[in-house]
Amino acid sequence: MTKQKVLVTGGAGYIGSHACVELLEAGFEVVVVDNLSNSKPESLARVQKITGKTLSFYQTDIRDHAALTDIFAKEAPDTVIHFAGLKAVGESCEQPLLYYHNNVYGTLVLVEVMTAANVKQLVFSSSATVYGESSSPQYSEHFPLGAINPYGRSKAMIEDILRDLSAADHKNQVQNPWKIALLRYFNPIGAHSSGLIGEDPNGIPNNLMPYIAQVAIGKLSQLSVFGDDYPTPDGTGIRDYIHVVDLVKGHLKAITALNGDKFKDGACNAYNLGAGRGYSVLEMVHAFERVTGKTINYKISPRRAGDLAECFANPELAWQELDWKVEKNLDDMVADTWHWQTLNPMGYV
Numbered sequence: 001m002t003k004q005k006v007l008v009t010g011g012a013g014y015i016g017s018h019a020c021v022e023l024l025e026a027g028f029e030v031v032v033v034d035n036l037s038n039s040k041p042e043s044l045a046r047v048q049k050i051t052g053k054t055l056s057f058y059q060t061d062i063r064d065h066a067a068l069t070d071i072f073a074k075e076a077p078d079t080v081i082h083f084a085g086l087k088a089v090g091e092s093c094e095q096p097l098l099y100y101h102n103n104v105y106g107t108l109v110l111v112e113v114m115t116a117a118n119v120k121q122l123v124f125s126s127s128a129t130v131y132g133e134s135s136s137p138q139y140s141e142h143f144p145l146g147a148i149n150p151y152g153r154s155k156a157m158i159e160d161i162l163r164d165l166s167a168a169d170h171k172n173q174v175q176n177p178w179k180i181a182l183l184r185y186f187n188p189i190g191a192h193s194s195g196l197i198g199e200d201p202n203g204i205p206n207n208l209m210p211y212i213a214q215v216a217i218g219k220l221s222q223l224s225v226f227g228d229d230y231p232t233p234d235g236t237g238i239r240d241y242i243h244v245v246d247l248v249k250g251h252l253k254a255i256t257a258l259n260g261d262k263f264k265d266g267a268c269n270a271y272n273l274g275a276g277r278g279y280s281v282l283e284m285v286h287a288f289e290r291v292t293g294k295t296i297n298y299k300i301s302p303r304r305a306g307d308l309a310e311c312f313a314n315p316e317l318a319w320q321e322l323d324w325k326v327e328k329n330l331d332d333m334v335a336d337t338w339h340w341q342t343l344n345p346m347g348y349v
């Protein structure tokens with residue numbers, strides 16, 4: 001079989017760069033399309049350094065229909081992994097149009113171009129933020145959707161668009177139907193074990209782990225723990241954290257599934273990618289202190305509106321249908337984050 005070619009949108013970003021490493025190491029050809037709005041080309045230089053292999057890179061916005069059409073004509077990929085998107089919940093509340101335009105319209109352009117090029121295999125970066133209120137803290141794919149901010153709604157809208165595309169192909173019994181995996185990530189953290197690539201947030205990090213790491217290295221002075229009066233064992237919020245390398249391996253498993261019997265007649269299926277267990281904020285802080293020997297300066301602050309007490313994945317569907325399970329543990333996530341942070345205290349600059 002000839003080498004499969006994967007076009008990776010957003011491939012210079014945090015998760016995308018880790019996906020490029022795993023794809024190249026597994027023997028795929030890789031084409032990255034990224035406008036570098038939230039990343040640096042250095043990440044791709046490092047991907048090539050880690051793997052000793054080359055990839056093609058186009059600095060292009062996925063909303064540029066003509067440019068994307070040319071890239072598809074030139075590269076003829078077999079599959080697309082679609083990471084390109086804006087991801088900051090707070091910013092999405094301040095600039096909703098930016099989020100809908102970039103994420104929803106960007107995906108519309110992408111799938112139009114894919115349709116025209118007859119490339120109909122897609123792995124999409126969705127998010128646990130698509131889920132609505134639930135009586136159980138452990139979320140399964142069939143739970144009701146009900147995102148509560150523009151970022152989450154942009155992901156939910158994209159999921160709807162992709163489900164509709166697949167349903168239309170099914171109804172029209174088309175020859176080459178859409179095969180789509182919607183991967184709902186929980187909380188990706190950690191970095192490649194080389195320490196060469198990792199999360200390089202612009203400004204103040206939005207997520208807990210990079211925040212803790214920047215406090216540990218002295219870039220930030222104090223961590224705020226929002227709420228210690230939740231109905232959890234230590235009172236702080238519980239989330240499902242997943243090592244970014246485990247997460248991207250789920251994408252390779254999804255490509256295998258799209259090529260297999262399960263998707264033979266076309267389908268659009270959602271899968272949770274999470275560890276299936278949660279850790280509290282204070283457990284994360286203490287794990288960081290234990291693994292790195294650093295003391296984390298933190299203070300307890302009031303709860304934030306909209307935060308849940310506890311949220312973690314039921315990953316059984318991904319175990320069964322993608323043959324995927326997390327392999328790394330909390331200490332790996334912390335040690336790899338710290339390795340990346342200490343080797344690159346200022347990120348990629």
Ligand SMILES: NC(=O)c1ccc[n+]([C@@H]2O[C@H](COP(=O)([O-])OP(=O)(O)OC[C@H]3O[C@@H](n4cnc5c(N)ncnc54)[C@H](O)[C@@H]3O)[C@@H](O)[C@H]2O)c1
Nearest residue numbers: 010013014015034035036037038039061062084085125127
């Ligand atoms: N990191 C998380 O916690 C998390 C959780 C759930 C889902 N996701 C989703 O996973 C995907 C990747 O996240 P990440 O953490 O790697 O983010 P990231 O910001 O590091 O990577 C996204 C990449 O997409 C690029 N991009 C954005 N808009 C683009 C456009 N219009 N055209 C071309 N390139 C564009 C950015 O420059 C960046 O390199 C995103 O879609 C995000 O919503 C992330």
